Amino acid sequence: MFHSFFPRPKLFFISAAVWSVVTILAWYFIFAGIGDKAGFVMPEQEPYDLSYFLVPANLYFYAYFVICLLLFGAVWSFLAKNNSWIAWSVWGSLLIIAVTYFSVQISVILNNWRRPFFDLMQNALAKKPGITDTDFYTLMLIFAQIAFLSMFVSILTDFFTSHYIFRWRTAMNNFYTANWERLRHIEGASQRVQEDTMRFSSTLETLGISLINSVMTLVVFLPILLGLSSYVTEIPIIGALPHALFWMAIFWSIFGTLLLALAGIKLPGLNFRNQRVEAAYRKELVYGEDNENRAQPVTVKELFANVRKNYFRMYWHYLYFNVARYAYLQADALFLIFLLIPTIVAAKITLGIWQQISTAFGQVSSSLQYLISSWTTIIELLSIHKRLKAFEAAIDGGPLPEIDQHYLEREAQGGEMAANKPT
Known part of the structure; x- marks a missing residue:
């Protein structure tokens, strides 16, 4: 890659x-x-x-x-x-x-x-x-x-x-x-070369540009937010805090990132496995088009049961992940206003300064929240990366993941059944 x-x-x-x-x-x-x-x-x-x-x-x-x-x-x-x-x-x-x-x-x-x-x-x-x-x-x-x-x-x-x-x-x-001769026996080899490389590049285009933009935005807007913090001398609960907007933007973003990283810790592995079970199911059906010994009802039922099991696990884990994600995003919409209430009541800023603070704080917090806004896409990229990394293990002569080894055993069994079939 x-x-x-x-x-x-x-x-x-x-x-x-x-x-x-x-x-x-x-x-x-x-x-x-x-x-x-x-x-x-x-x-x-x-x-x-x-x-x-x-x-x-x-x-x-x-x-x-x-x-x-x-x-x-x-x-x-x-x-x-x-x-x-x-x-x-x-x-x-x-x-x-x-x-x-x-x-x-x-x-x-x-x-x-x-x-x-x-x-x-x-x-x-x-x-x-x-x-x-x-x-x-x-x-x-x-x-x-x-x-x-x-x-x-x-x-x-x-x-x-x-x-x-x-x-x-x-x-x-x-x-x-x-390196096709070493790779063509791996489950979904053609799909990995064509579809996974396409998805990897297109997903990376979105994430890569967003990451570079986030880093550049932080470098430029953190000093701006630091300067604008001079207008905010007091925040709720804490009271007086030097450079309050600067520190609260960092705290709030780190808190949200850790929250969603913890809530979504199982999702990359499940998405990775989902690509595997879907590919194994599809591959068996394709073989069944040309070989009557393949795609038998028992085998197909077992493969689809794996698909069903993985999807149901994903639905459950995405349920509580989305609870954490949307709760944080709703709170994020009011967080800056909450911080500025004492400043607004004291009439220490104008509407123009409020707009500058809102933009600078939003730029900094959204950049620091890169993982939050991109987490589902990152999960997809990680699963594609794992799939291609396992693919490259065949080139490097390393051991294949267990699920790929299981697939090759199934392929060998299918080949033996075809060879022993009476003519």
């Missing part, structure tokens, strides 16, 4: 994670300070239009960001000279990361835009003098420019990502077909 596309995948992903942490820490503890001393500072009132990209502080960071990406790509291009997929697996991944960060920056501009727009709306509703229709139209025109840029970037990103994922699927397909 991975070594067919990425160069030395374990080392590649570990180095990517380490390099990310190092560059982020280096920025906040070293290079950001150097930029401030050199005059690359953000204005007190951040721009809420496309001029945000031309602020000296941002241009300085973009240069640092690009250099970090190019260094990582150059090192791996040197280490993996013989990898035929290097242009897509390394440089394609870096391009996706860069464009995703650009998309998050657009979200920051939109968040900046919310304060003047909703403050203007609040002042207009309060009938303060000097507010005209032109003020609203001007801000709406700025929003349209930001929205069209966001739409353009999203469309191109989706187009490139689709090609990137299909290249990955091509690499897997080439690897499995090159």
Whole structure:
């Protein structure tokens, strides 16, 4: 799945994670300070239009960001000279990361835009003098420019990502077909090469982009939320808490992630087994089309009983998982308002600041809740991964899982029955 596309995948992903942490820490503890001393500072009132990209502080960071990406790509291009997929697996991944960060920056501009727009709306509703229709139209025109840029970037990103994922699927397909003689005797071999690689790539497209976006959103919006926390000096039950929004967003997201991880701990294994029992049942029926000794009523009944048993177990485990999931999501809808009640009652924020806080808190919490929002998809991906991993055991000469061994024994018995049939 991975070594067919990425160069030395374990080392590649570990180095990517380490390099990310190092560059982020280096920025906040070293290079950001150097930029401030050199005059690359953000204005007190951040721009809420496309001029945000031309602020000296941002241009300085973009240069640092690009250099970090190019260094990582150059090192791996040197280490993996013989990898035929290097242009897509390394440089394609870096391009996706860069464009995703650009998309998050657009979200920051939109968040900046919310304060003047909703403050203007609040002042207009309060009938303060000097507010005209032109003020609203001007801000709406700025929003349209930001929205069209966001739409353009999203469309191109989706187009490139689709090609990137299909290249990955091509690499897997080439690897499995090159080892077909070792794999064709495994249960559902054709399905695993065709359908499972397709599902793996399409599922990973959704999860991978969401993960990168979540990480980038955290890197960008955590400092913003930290700054906005200055407006909230007190929260219910706890009382005064420095940087309350920052810490409560982290606490609430970790709590929800642990809750759903505990509630859904059995689901990946059940989904994995479900693919196995369905494939075994389907395969026996296919053999029965050409061989009268296969798909006998007793055998088919036994195989379908396995399907039924696994589905009923899944229904039960999904029942309490969904109870935990939907209860948390309903509470999540009111959690921020609950935290801000003392601040709202004390009239310490305007409508525009409320919109900024709501957006920043939502961005941070949704990013930290990546596992919550993606858990069912992750479960599906884990089951596909287990299925393909077992498939690759035949290539590596490792032992097959028990269910695959049982299938091969059944195949051998079916072959013996066919060979002993009178002619």
